[in-house]
Amino acid sequence: MPDEKDKQKQWYSNKDLFEMMQELKDNLSETNTYIKKYNGLRSKLDIACEKVEQNNDRVNKLEKNQSIILSTLKRISWGTGIVGALVITAIVTALLGAIGL
Secondary structure (H helix, E strand, C coil): CCCHHHHHHCCCCHHHHHHHHHHHHHHHHHHHHHHHHHHHHHHHHHHHHHHHHHHHHHHHHHHHHHHHHHHHHHHHHHHHHHHHHHHHHHHHHHHHHHHCC
16 A cells, blocks of 8 residues: 555546546547547538539530530521521512512
8 A cells, every 4th residue: 555655746636537537538538429429420411412523524525515516506596597688589580570570
């Protein structure tokens, strides 16, 4: 057993050390809980980032398709204008021919 001098040299009593250990144990348990929550959030974040990348790819494909569709519509509108002009010219020519001019 420690004598009186040894007791005076001790910084903490056994009771104090036990209480400190209990507090450390509680803190460690709380830390483990936070780590588990973080890991779960990290997993969800990784999934969300993958979905964002997939959506960006889809948007890029849609934009490319949109530009192709717009250029096709421009060509169709030019073609429609030309065909319309030819039809009007044919109608006018036919009418002029019908009235004898």
